[in-house]
Amino acid sequence: MGGKNQTIGLLVLVIAALLAPFFIQDEYFIHLLINAGLFYILVAGLNLLVGYLGKLTLGHTAFLGIGAYTSALLNLKLEAPFAVTLAGSILVSLVLAFLFGLIVLRLRGPYFVIVSLCFAEMLAIVATNWVSLTNGPMGLPGVEPPKFSIPGLFEFYLDTKTRFYYLMLALVIIVTYVTHRLVHSVIGRASISLRENENLAESVGVSAFRYGMIIFVAASVFAGVAGCFYAHYVSYINPEVFGFIYMITMLVMLVTGGKGTIAGPFYGCILFTVLPEGLRVAKDYRDPVFGIILIVVAIFLPQGMAGLFRRVWARFKGKEVA
Amino acid sequence: MVPEILQQLLNGLIIGATYGLMAVGMTMIFGMMDIINFAHGEIYMLGGVFAYYLVSLLGLNYFESIALSVALVMAVGLIFDQLVLRKLRDEPTLITILVTIGLSIFLQSTVMLFWGPSPQGIPSPFPSKTIQIGPIFLTPFKIFMAAVTVAVIFGLHLMIQKTTLGKTMRAVFQEKEAAAIVGININKVYAINFALGSGLAGLAGALLGTLFVVYPNMGLIAVVKAFLIVIMGGMGNFLGAIFGGLLLGVVESMAAGFISSSYKDLFGLLIVMIVLVVRPYGLFGKKI
Numbered sequence: 001m002g003g004k005n006q007t008i009g010l011l012v013l014v015i016a017a018l019l020a021p022f023f024i025q026d027e028y029f030i031h032l033l034i035n036a037g038l039f040y041i042l043v044a045g046l047n048l049l050v051g052y053l054g055k056l057t058l059g060h061t062a063f064l065g066i067g068a069y070t071s072a073l074l075n076l077k078l079e080a081p082f083a084v085t086l087a088g089s090i091l092v093s094l095v096l097a098f099l100f101g102l103i104v105l106r107l108r109g110p111y112f113v114i115v116s117l118c119f120a121e122m123l124a125i126v127a128t129n130w131v132s133l134t135n136g137p138m139g140l141p142g143v144e145p146p147k148f149s150i151p152g153l154f155e156f157y158l159d160t161k162t163r164f165y166y167l168m169l170a171l172v173i174i175v176t177y178v179t180h181r182l183v184h185s186v187i188g189r190a191s192i193s194l195r196e197n198e199n200l201a202e203s204v205g206v207s208a209f210r211y212g213m214i215i216f217v218a219a220s221v222f223a224g225v226a227g228c229f230y231a232h233y234v235s236y237i238n239p240e241v242f243g244f245i246y247m248i249t250m251l252v253m254l255v256t257g258g259k260g261t262i263a264g265p266f267y268g269c270i271l272f273t274v275l276p277e278g279l280r281v282a283k284d285y286r287d288p289v290f291g292i293i294l295i296v297v298a299i300f301l302p303q304g305m306a307g308l309f310r311r312v313w314a315r316f317k318g319k320e321v322a
Numbered sequence: 323m324v325p326e327i328l329q330q331l332l333n334g335l336i337i338g339a340t341y342g343l344m345a346v347g348m349t350m351i352f353g354m355m356d357i358i359n360f361a362h363g364e365i366y367m368l369g370g371v372f373a374y375y376l377v378s379l380l381g382l383n384y385f386e387s388i389a390l391s392v393a394l395v396m397a398v399g400l401i402f403d404q405l406v407l408r409k410l411r412d413e414p415t416l417i418t419i420l421v422t423i424g425l426s427i428f429l430q431s432t433v434m435l436f437w438g439p440s441p442q443g444i445p446s447p448f449p450s451k452t453i454q455i456g457p458i459f460l461t462p463f464k465i466f467m468a469a470v471t472v473a474v475i476f477g478l479h480l481m482i483q484k485t486t487l488g489k490t491m492r493a494v495f496q497e498k499e500a501a502a503i504v505g506i507n508i509n510k511v512y513a514i515n516f517a518l519g520s521g522l523a524g525l526a527g528a529l530l531g532t533l534f535v536v537y538p539n540m541g542l543i544a545v546v547k548a549f550l551i552v553i554m555g556g557m558g559n560f561l562g563a564i565f566g567g568l569l570l571g572v573v574e575s576m577a578a579g580f581i582s583s584s585y586k587d588l589f590g591l592l593i594v595m596i597v598l599v600v601r602p603y604g605l606f607g608k609k610i
Contacts, residue, residue, distance in 0.1 A: 056416055103595065106602050109415060110358045110557060114549040115598060121546055122591045129584045244542055248427055255420060284435060291428025298420040299409060 017169055021162045030161040034233065036273040037168035038226055041175050042246075043253050043265035045222030050251075051260035052183060053215045054195030058247055059116030062100075062123050063093045063220040065242040067227020069127065072140045072237050082146035086228050093224025097217045105212045108198075117244075124242035139238025143231045164233055171229065175222060180262055187214055195260075252290050256297050258306025267305045325457035330579040331572060336464050337533075338571015339471040340526045344544065345551035345563035346475070347522030353558025354495045354515050356415060357407065360422040362523050362548055363541025364429035369395050369524030370531025370540065371433055374444045384446050388528045392521050399520030403513050411512075426541065434538040441535035444528065467529050474525065475564065478518075491515060495558075523548075543587065550594045556604040566605075 024030055046060050070092045071085035080088070104115050127134045134140065145159040146167065158164050182188055190211040193201040202208055231237050249272065257268025276286055301308060348362050359365075372394045376387035402425060410418050448463040482488035493501040494511045502508050527536075527544075551570055555562020570590050578586040597605060 050416075054416070056419060103599055107598060108602075110352070110419075111553060111598065111602065111604075113358065113419060114546075114553060115595070117546060118550065118591045118594060121543075122588060122595075125585065125588045125591075129582075248423065251420070251423065287431030288428050288435070291424045291426070291431065294424030294427065295406060295421050298417050298424065299406070302417070 014173070021165055027161050030165050032273050032277060034161065034165055034168050036269045037165075037172045038230060038233070039250065039253060039273060040172055040265055040269040041222055041226040041229075043250050043257070043269055044175050044179050045219035045226075046250050046254050047259055047261075047265050048179065048182065048191075048215050048219045048222075050254060051264070052188060052195060053191040053212060055212065055216075056113050057116040057219075058113055058244075058251075059118075059120040060219070060223055060250060061242050061244070061247045062116075062120040063097065063223035064227040064230065064246065065120070065123055065127065065239075066093050066096055067224030068231040068237045068241045069134065069140075069227075070224070071228040071231040072143045073133070075143050075231070076140060082144075082148065082232065085232070086225070089224045089228035090221055093220050093227075094217060097220030098213070101213050101216045105209055105216060120242050120244075120247070124239050127239040127242060134239070137239060139236060141236045143235045143237070145235065146232045158232075168229065171225070175225075176262070176266075178218075182215075182218060183262065187211055191215055192260075248290070252294050254304075256293060256301075256304050258304030258308075261303070261306040263309075264304050264306040267309075271305070326579070327576075329458050330575045332458055332460070333464075334572035334575030335568055336468045336471075336571070337530075337575065338568040339468060339475075339564075340529055340567075341547055341551055341571055342564040342567025343471055343474065343522045344526040344548045345555070345567050346478070346560060347519035347526075348548045349552045349555065349558055349560060349563040350522075351516055351519040352552065353560075354491070354498075355407075355512055357418045357422065357516075358415065359519070360419060360545060361402070361425040361429060362422075362520075363543075363545025364426045364433075365395055365399060365520045365541075366523040366527035366544050366548075367433065367536070367538065367541040368398060368429065369527030370444065370536035371437065371527075371538075372524070373528040373531060374442055374536050377445055378442075384444075384532075387444075388525070391528050392524045395524030395527075396517040396521040400513055400517040403516040407512075407516065408509065411509075426545075430538055430541060437538050439538065441537040443535050444532040446532045463532065467533065470525075470529065474522070478522075487514070547590060550590050553594055553604050554597055559604075562605065 020033065021030060042060065042064060045063075046057070049055050049057050049060075067089040070089045074080040074085045074088045100119060104112055104119070107115055128137055130136070145157055145164070147158070148156045158167055190201070190206045193206055194208050194211060198208055227241065230241070253268030253272050254265060255268075256271065257266065258264030297304060303310075344362070344366055348359060351357050351359050351362070369391055372391035373387045376382045376390055377384055380387075382390065406421060406425070407418065410421065446463055448461070448466065450461060450463075452459040452461055453465075482491060490501070490506050490511055491514070493504075493506060494508060494515075498508055501511075527540075531540075547570060551566035552563055553566075554569065555564075555566035570593075573589050573593060574586050577583075577589040581589075
């Protein structure tokens with residue numbers, strides 16, 4: 001695909017996304033798109049770690065939960081406005097990612113996978129049992145919708161689905177841009193070299209720890225931001241934000257969409273938020289089907305839908321693809 | 323105070339031995355096949371589920387049900403290995419992890435369809451009244467559980483050390499290319515190994531499902547615990563898994579008895595974090 005085609009394609013996509021609320025009458029569908037956007041931010045971060053750095057984390061929900069709880073607590077206990085809760089979520093997830101990274105980034109392969117899962121489980125236990133702070137399993141209700149205001153001058157609440165949709169869209173564009181720049185920088189190339197052969201990359205001076213830390217912190221901050229949006233959008237959070245089911249959903253989205261590609265998370269998130277609604281009859285069978293999809297895709301389509309589209313496109317243009 | 327410590331110690335050892343069973347299964351599968359089996363927790367859950375159905379629906383007696391349940395779980399492991407894992411023998415671990423996560427989701431949600439979310443205990447013929455031995459109280463079922471666990475671990479040890487099959491397994495464990503060159507059927511050994519490892523998890527599920535309850539989501543926390551143990555003991559380390567299991571059981575039991583029962587699961591996780599900060603490859607592990 002040429003660079004020019006790609007730019008035009010992206011422009012069409014952005015315009016379509018901007019206009020979408022004018023054509024969609026059904027609020028529920030807007031809600032689905034917001035959900036897809038939320039998952040996109042999470043999966044884009046996961047993709048940096050799993051797809052580019054080649055480290056499988058099962059603790060991405062830890063930072064979703066950290067972001068959500070930070071924002072909710074700041075908003076409920078200190079009545080902080082949206083800008084402050086967002087900054088708080090970013091700061092807390094950044095600091096915790098750095099500290100946790102100091103421990104886990106020295107671990108390789110299976111050890112990393114398992115300890116990341118343990119980290120999320122630990123936070124879930126704390127969120128469930130520290131009742132005086134988190135209200136335990138009952139959760140924290142009543143988080144305000146995002147508000148932009150200059151005291152005395154104006155106040156603007158993002159309290160409708162459409163307004164929130166535009167906020168989400170802006171965020172999705174920012175995240176995509178940041179991911180794109182990151183992946184095509186020295187950091188991205190270093191990560192890919194570490195993914196392909198960690199020992200070899202280190203032997204030519206690529207620091208696994210340094211680049212691992214940058215990617216890990218970036219991915220975690222994405223998740224923290226998603227958590228902040230989640231708390232303000234749903235207005236209620238409980239320890240289930242740390243749940244393994246979200247982790248699995250993200251992983252299925254990433255693997256099916258295509259890990260290690262910019263477009264992959266996008267395909268995955270759209271497919272798995274919109275498609276299950278179309279197949280509402282089969283709701284009970286959704287999770288078993290998820291499981292089978294994960295097995296089949298992991299074996300037969302290691303590059304997911306993004307890889308498949310690329311191959312189909314190449315055949316269409318009559319070229320062989322590497 | 324002293325009797326209470328002894329009591330918690332014994333409770334911890336008995337439950338820890340069952341954790342050990344599960345962890346040995348996981349470490350066998352990892353050590354030989356390089357597979358981190360995320361479905362191990364669901365295999366454990368299936369052990370409890372099959373035993374429950376065999377006792378309460380088919381009306382088999384308790385001991386037959388446990389034995390049959392373990393056999394069924396081994397069959398599930400065998401089928402999964404031959405149908406799916408066999409195709410992935412030379413793939414990177416990331417792929418096999420994803421595939422076993424897929425299996426874990428599939429098994430958990432499928433069981434949820436039949437079972438529903440509510441927990442059930444497996445009815446056992448043991449009387450629930452406690453027996454007093456000196457200052458310590460025990461239920462007959464806990465004694466049975468400890469006896470079965472010890473017997474199975476010794477049986478497994480004898481099998482691996484003394485029989486031809488055990489010798490073959492050790493050969494593949496050490497050096498699979500060399501084992502293949504001298505004519506060992508690697509695929510067959512892998513399949514047997516995976517089935518055996520699954521059987522151990524199934525047995526643990528049936529036993530703990532009798533002591534506590536069985537429910538479709540019970541696998542997640544169990545697999546996390548098995549991971550913790552396997553990490554502490556060093557991945558692929560048989561003895562490490564048993565000691566790790568006993569240690570985790572005792573730590574949990576002490577924490578629940580003397581600190582706080584709602585935070586008991588946190589202590590195991592914390593210990594592993596600390597172990598890994600000090601030794602990134604586990605207590606008995608080697609650098610990989």
